[in-house]
Amino acid sequence: MLPEREFIERVRRLVRRSKSSRVVRGIGDDCAVLQASAGLELLVTTDLCVEDVHFRRDWHPARSVGHRCLARGLSDIAAMGGDPAACFLSLAVPRGLSQRWIDEFVRGFLAMARRFRVPLAGGDTSSGPKIIADVVVLGTVPEGKAVLRSGARPGDLIYVTGKLGGAAAVLKSLKTGRKPGAATRGNFYPEPRVKVGGLIRQKQIATAMIDLSDGLSVDLAHICRESGVSAVIYAKKVPVARGATLEQALHGGEDYEVLFTARAGAKMPTKISGSPVTAIGRILPRSAKRAVVTLRDAVGKETPLKEQGWQHFARK
């Protein structure tokens, strides 16, 4: 199997011929952007959640799996500055899975749906070899106002909300055999930054935005590629979550905070809707001589920041 980026590139090349004027922005951002009506665009995002890849039944309560499945899509809508409008759930489950598990999953999903006022409007079900949920979230955004990944320009500062690495730290402790406990809550019930993303869009704070689902190193590289720029991160500025390491903050995924870029002169609040905002680096011109993203340590030494994706929950 190809790595996801390569796969997406391949599909993009194959897709190029079938472009349509209705698709404002297709593959390559947090959501697709479609023309809807005068003044409004439609956001669409789909997220696959596969047992033993994105969650493990022996670690994650069914309710948390339902919660997380929808959280991922809501986080994508947040990353465009959109308002969630409706969601769809396609669910494959192994024959013999307990009805209790399914009910708890659905409860976790629907509790989230109610809280974010995003009605479950449809879906599909099937038997399958493992639990597999594909969640679609639709959202809306005023025409031309979606915050894309492609707007970062050299000189822009790079910001993140919240603290990073918490989910990766929990994952590591689960891997070492620790029983899931209260501290795992952030990983089990992440809170998508829908309000934060909406405010960033309304106040026109950001030049580009993405949610931190795959990990800072990977997600910032997405911004750089889509914007045709490079970036430098200052190690000591990265807001590391309690109990996490810098490494986990840089590469651990599933924090569901947002990363955005803004003009260097822009006035930046210290908090947006209660979430702390931290400047962690700067956008640079693209250059063949430097890595897409580099990390500057405390003494000013720069090293390429490898795109180490999010650690799957795979058993091997």
Next chain:
Amino acid sequence: MLPEREFIERVRRLVRRSKSSRVVRGIGDDCAVLQASAGLELLVTTDLCVEDVHFRRDWHPARSVGHRCLARGLSDIAAMGGDPAACFLSLAVPRGLSQRWIDEFVRGFLAMARRFRVPLAGGDTSSGPKIIADVVVLGTVPEGKAVLRSGARPGDLIYVTGKLGGAAAVLKSLKTGRKPGAATRGNFYPEPRVKVGGLIRQKQIATAMIDLSDGLSVDLAHICRESGVSAVIYAKKVPVARGATLEQALHGGEDYEVLFTARAGAKMPTKISGSPVTAIGRILPRSAKRAVVTLRDAVGKETPLKEQGWQHFARK
């Protein structure tokens, strides 16, 4: 695992509280219908395709799997009388699946997408235990004009397009070990009735419509439940595909024709966009005394028509 109908009922009950005015029609039709703009509604349909449930890698060429995945969603749009607008593909594949398989799958999918002018606008990828594709198709329909499942009234006649049972006949021959050959084409590359559905909606021919994906007995029962009516089918009127049996025409799925109901007095063309149209039965008032759907044989004897769903490709 619950049968799909029961699962959907359960989710519906859980969902009821999260209803929203933006969702014109939620779970329980071929597509969800959402408010879009003045004069236009948005159709959304999602379809899961799971290896060894909906297809088998040793039977179906990768290109046919890609084709079928998208055909299912297009058929749902057709069944509402909508125009397809964009599609999304979430794809999980086992590690080690050949790149050739994936490329062929994507080619089959995109050939279909181009032909129906429905751009692939996004999606997701993951590793997984089997090949699993979840396809979302968005479409549009003039406001209030979607042909729902719920509009059938006692006295209406029941029509189907095309011939039925062909896909089931192919499936049966594959199960007996016959090598897939030219005759399997209809099952491998079904043609969704997008143009037919669109014309039925434009000409206001139908009171209710559904696509025949699960099988006539199941799909007609959906219409009856959503409309609060019963139905009788005349066995000798059912258009049986060459090589298929009446049984296969009644219960075999994946024909991707459309079934619709129309007022008894309505003038009905013999063909719509080249597809033959056949009257096969009549809508009756709902009564506790009769089955939801009954079958009347050649001598006028009526028996309840069991909802025998579509035969999964499961190996057991």
